[in-house]
Amino acid sequence: MKTLTMRDLNRKTATVLDALERGETFELRRNGRAIGYLTHTAPEPERKPDWRAHFDWLRKQKGKGGGFVEELNEDRRRRRACEATMEESA
Amino acid sequence: MRFCADASFIVRLYDPLTNHAELATISAYLADDQKVVTVSELCRVEVLNVLLRKPETGAARKFEEDLAEGLRLRTESVDWPDAFQNAESLARRFSRTLKPGGHDLVLVAAAVAMGATWFLSFDRNSRQRPLAAAAGLQVWPALDKDEKGLARHTSQRAGG
Numbered sequence: 001m002k003t004l005t006m007r008d009l010n011r012k013t014a015t016v017l018d019a020l021e022r023g024e025t026f027e028l029r030r031n032g033r034a035i036g037y038l039t040h041t042a043p044e045p046e047r048k049p050d051w052r053a054h055f056d057w058l059r060k061q062k063g064k065g066g067g068f069v070e071e072l073n074e075d076r077r078r079r080r081a082c083e084a085t086m087e088e089s090a
Numbered sequence: 091m092r093f094c095a096d097a098s099f100i101v102r103l104y105d106p107l108t109n110h111a112e113l114a115t116i117s118a119y120l121a122d123d124q125k126v127v128t129v130s131e132l133c134r135v136e137v138l139n140v141l142l143r144k145p146e147t148g149a150a151r152k153f154e155e156d157l158a159e160g161l162r163l164r165t166e167s168v169d170w171p172d173a174f175q176n177a178e179s180l181a182r183r184f185s186r187t188l189k190p191g192g193h194d195l196v197l198v199a200a201a202v203a204m205g206a207t208w209f210l211s212f213d214r215n216s217r218q219r220p221l222a223a224a225a226g227l228q229v230w231p232a233l234d235k236d237e238k239g240l241a242r243h244t245s246q247r248a249g250g
Contacts, residue, residue: 047161048124048161049120049124049125049126049161049162050161050162051117051120051121051124051125051162052117052121054103054156054162055113055117057152058103058104058106058108058113059106061106061147061148061149062106063106064106064146064147064148065106065107065144065146065147066104066105066106066107066108066144066147066149067105067107067144068101068104068105068107068140068141068143068144068149069098069101069102069105069107069108070107071101071140071143072097072098072101072136072140073098073215075139075140076098076193076213076215076216077215079191079193080191080215080216083191083192087189
């Protein structure tokens with residue numbers, strides 16, 4: 001990948017744009033540090049977490065059973081009972 | 091801001107029998123700011139361990155798909171030696187007054203190691219929520235009066 005400074009970009013804008021059209025990619029640098037990229041391809045669209053879709057899915061699972069919260073509570077009750085026994089015997 | 095959840099929070103997202111009002115609260119909370127929730131490998135295993143008990147529900151598969159997608163849920167790797175050292179430090183500071191369980195210490199230490207600002211947990215029967223607050227994390231749902239008192243008392247004793 002070619003690197004490009006701000007000065008290069010100012011001086012050779014038309015040349016850079018021609019190269020971009022041909023499919024070349026440039027790393028743009030300012031003060032010696034990469035600050036971005038010029039490329040022919042569009043970036044991936046930014047995707048946000050869609051919680052509504054998740055809860056729609058959960059509502060559709062009603063008939064399939066569950067009870068995971070109670071299962072986890074039971075696991076944790078057992079662990080606490082075990083820890084309490086250890087504390088008593090210490 | 092980083093939102094780190096324990097298993098009591100995550101299983102509610104996959105349990106169709108979760109209390110309706112509780113689910114509405116969680117849904118509104120997550121949709122606000124389109125939060126991304128981070129879990130540790132420990133939490134991932136704890137959740138899977140419960141969801142896999144009823145594979146026919148498809149909940150375990152959905153949980154794994156969500157983690158692989160990484161949009162709503164993300165697994166964050168934890169530097170475990172660092173987290174255990176942090177757990178020991180929490181024990182030295184808070185065990186006398188708060189009496190947390192060993193699991194609570196590791197969970198909260200992992201959240202701190204992951205750079206969490208918020209700790210999401212519904213486990214009101216253990217000391218992990220007040221412990222998280224004493225360790226400097228913000229807790230959701232908000233601590234109740236007793237938990238707040240406990241966290242404040244613990245922090246004061248540890249600081250004094």
